[in-house]
Amino acid sequence: MTMRAWLDFLLxxxxxxxxxxxxxxxxDHGRETFSQVLxxxxxxxxxxxxxxxxxxxxxxxxxxxxxxxxxQATHEAWAAYAGSGxxxxxxxxxLGGMQLPYTVEAAANAFFAKASVSINAGLLTxxxxxxxxxxxxxxxxQVFAHREFKGEWAGTMCLSEPQAGSGLADxxxxxxxxxxxxxxxxxxxxxxxxxxxxxxxxxxxxxxxNIVHLVLAKIPGPDGKLVPGTRGISLFICPxxxxxxxxxxxxxxxxxxxxxxxxxxxxxxxxxxxxxFGEGRWQPQGAPGAxxxxxxxxxxxxxxxxxxxxxxxxxxxxxxxMLGMAGYEASLAYAKDRKQGRALSQKDPxxxxxxxxxxxxxxxxxxxxxxxxxGALALMLYCARLVDEQHTGTPEAAAEAALLLxxxxxxxxxxxxxxxxxxxxxxxxxHGGYGYTRDFPVEQxxxxxxxxxxxxxxxxxxxxxxxxxxxxxxxxxxxxxxATRINQTIEAALQQPALALYANSLAQAVQRxxxxxxxxxATGQPEDALxxxxxxxxxxxxxxxxxxxxxxACSAGQAPADRxxxxxxxxxxxxxxxxxxxxxxxEVVASREAVxxxxxxxxx
Numbered sequence: 001m002t003m004r005a006w007l008d009f010l011l012x013x014x015x016x017x018x019x020x021x022x023x024x025x026x027x028d029h030g031r032e033t034f035s036q037v038l039x040x041x042x043x044x045x046x047x048x049x050x051x052x053x054x055x056x057x058x059x060x061x062x063x064x065x066x067x068x069x070x071x072q073a074t075h076e077a078w079a080a081y082a083g084s085g086x087x088x089x090x091x092x093x094x095l096g097g098m099q100l101p102y103t104v105e106a107a108a109n110a111f112f113a114k115a116s117v118s119i120n121a122g123l124l125t126x127x128x129x130x131x132x133x134x135x136x137x138x139x140x141x142q143v144f145a146h147r148e149f150k151g152e153w154a155g156t157m158c159l160s161e162p163q164a165g166s167g168l169a170d171x172x173x174x175x176x177x178x179x180x181x182x183x184x185x186x187x188x189x190x191x192x193x194x195x196x197x198x199x200x201x202x203x204x205x206x207x208x209x210n211i212v213h214l215v216l217a218k219i220p221g222p223d224g225k226l227v228p229g230t231r232g233i234s235l236f237i238c239p240x241x242x243x244x245x246x247x248x249x250x251x252x253x254x255x256x257x258x259x260x261x262x263x264x265x266x267x268x269x270x271x272x273x274x275x276x277f278g279e280g281r282w283q284p285q286g287a288p289g290a291x292x293x294x295x296x297x298x299x300x301x302x303x304x305x306x307x308x309x310x311x312x313x314x315x316x317x318x319x320x321x322m323l324g325m326a327g328y329e330a331s332l333a334y335a336k337d338r339k340q341g342r343a344l345s346q347k348d349p350x351x352x353x354x355x356x357x358x359x360x361x362x363x364x365x366x367x368x369x370x371x372x373x374x375g376a377l378a379l380m381l382y383c384a385r386l387v388d389e390q391h392t393g394t395p396e397a398a399a400e401a402a403l404l405l406x407x408x409x410x411x412x413x414x415x416x417x418x419x420x421x422x423x424x425x426x427x428x429x430x431h432g433g434y435g436y437t438r439d440f441p442v443e444q445x446x447x448x449x450x451x452x453x454x455x456x457x458x459x460x461x462x463x464x465x466x467x468x469x470x471x472x473x474x475x476x477x478x479x480x481x482x483a484t485r486i487n488q489t490i491e492a493a494l495q496q497p498a499l500a501l502y503a504n505s506l507a508q509a510v511q512r513x514x515x516x517x518x519x520x521x522a523t524g525q526p527e528d529a530l531x532x533x534x535x536x537x538x539x540x541x542x543x544x545x546x547x548x549x550x551x552x553a554c555s556a557g558q559a560p561a562d563r564x565x566x567x568x569x570x571x572x573x574x575x576x577x578x579x580x581x582x583x584x585x586x587e588v589v590a591s592r593e594a595v596x597x598x599x600x601x602x603x604x
Contacts, residue, residue: 049115056269082151118269128155192289203273235301266447324420327427415541463533
């Protein structure tokens with residue numbers, strides 16, 4: 001099944017996306033307009049992104065000490081993407097948006113991630129603007145967010161520092177009030193920033209006339225010291241070029257300096273930067289420090305930034321998914337074309353070799369890739385559907401969607417990042433020795449995907465978030481809701497004899513997950529409960545993906561015969577080969593196995 005056919009099945013046959021058009025916000029739309037958007041994005045991705053995926057991998061961004069140079073193809077891809085209106089796809093008509101459901105927006109953007117994840121398609125710019133629409137003042141929205149939605153300006157998120165990656169409590173960038181009258185600036189309370197930010201994607205380029213940096217920094221207390229921990233963190237808008245309240249550039253460069261480019265194993269087409277704020281290269285408005293404007297209230301910066309971080313985590317999950325899909329399609333095509341070996345029953349060495357896809361173990365590797373990537377895409381679109389429910393559903397449905405999304409977000413970010421990376425590894429394996437060469441794209445897909453287990457919160461951070469916060473918040477209400485939704489699918493599957501076996505195995509896995517969660521927290525001590533968070537994350541992710549496949553299989557009855565057979569085969573594979581892994585993972589969680597916690601540095 002082609003990616004487009006799978007997308008259409010998930011959108012229309014499984015998620016019933018057309019039903020969203022009965023809601024006032026989406027009443028102008030229907031399957032026809034949704035398909036037009038998908039067609040446009042598929043075409044742009046095919047023409048402006050895919051042909052240059054290898055180019056941007058081999059011709060990395062170059063910094064000559066003054067400016068960054070990107071391939072012309074990247075400029076043309078950005079222009080085509082911005083011109084498509086996709087940066088404002090979900091926004092109000094008054095902002096030049098399309099008022100598209102997020103479900104359709106996510107599906108359309110999947111084409112770009114698959115064609116070339118390394119060419120910037122606006123992921124951070126949209127997230128930056130959406131944060132400002134949620135937490136910025138009306139003027140901040142008008143001056144910054146609206147220009148980002150038009151593609152005239154780009155956006156970043158500046159969290160990590162050289163000494164503080166995942167540990168944001170140790171952020172040391174300082175924000176000092178900018179003298180007399182700074183509190184009354186029309187763009188917001190004005191500060192001067194001093195510090196360094198590391199791993200900033202798209203932190204410097206010339207694709208747009210301005211870059212809007214959203215920066216986490218701490219405001220010194222009355223004693224001049226920074227407040228320790230995350231409660232002292234505030235959020236600031238810090239533009240590359242200074243802006244007047246009417247939204248026009250002032251002509252003055254802000255003191256945000258590119259200190260250097262980070263050279264990564266993947267995502268090479270996107271600049272990744274170390275930025276210095278207030279180092280003195282420029283003196284905007286005649287004073288030291290980078291001019292910045294407070295967003296929201298002092299000390300609430302991390303809470304505001306989570307709006308963008310959670311959006312980015314789902315986007316990274318989608319990027320990982322589509323890289324897995326790209327590798328799957330490449331290795332499937334190769335396995336059909338490449339002749340290698342003979343059937344086990346064939347004793348005549350002079351007989352012609354058969355295609356790789358005729359061998360059972362190659363089918364195993366392809367089935368795994370299909371189950372991982374197509375299942376992950378189902379999860380990502382399910383999460384996108386929850387976003388639409390959260391924003392446009394009834395109050396009760398919106399509250400449930402928000403709660404379920406809280407639990408699923410760490411899984412949606414991390415599961416594709418781990419298992420679609422494994423799919424890329426299997427794609428290399430299917431190619432054999434050719435897989436390690438640049439004659440085929442699968443080695444690049446693996447390198448690009450390896451970053452996603454770190455991007456927007458490492459695997460370990462997602463695991464801590466899931467077991468340490470999400471499944472126990474509100475007395476475990478989120479986990480109970482997840483179990484309720486899964487049990488609804490199990491009940492439906494039990495009515496179909498072909499799915500009953502899988503329904504029963506999933507029911508047992510859900511039971512084990514709930515019991516392990518309780519056992520992990522039985523002592524009430526975080527040190528005991530959180531000693532095995534990653535196995536818990538892996539188990540929870542596999543339970544969720546088994547649910548996705550079973551739910552999709554319940555909707556497969558009206559599909560064409562080959563598509564239905566493929567769905568049932570992938571469901572069978574996942575439940576028989578993958579779901580059993582949940583048991584060993586949860587054993588160490590439930591027993592609160594302490595070897596990882598107790599291991600001493602000198603024992604290594």
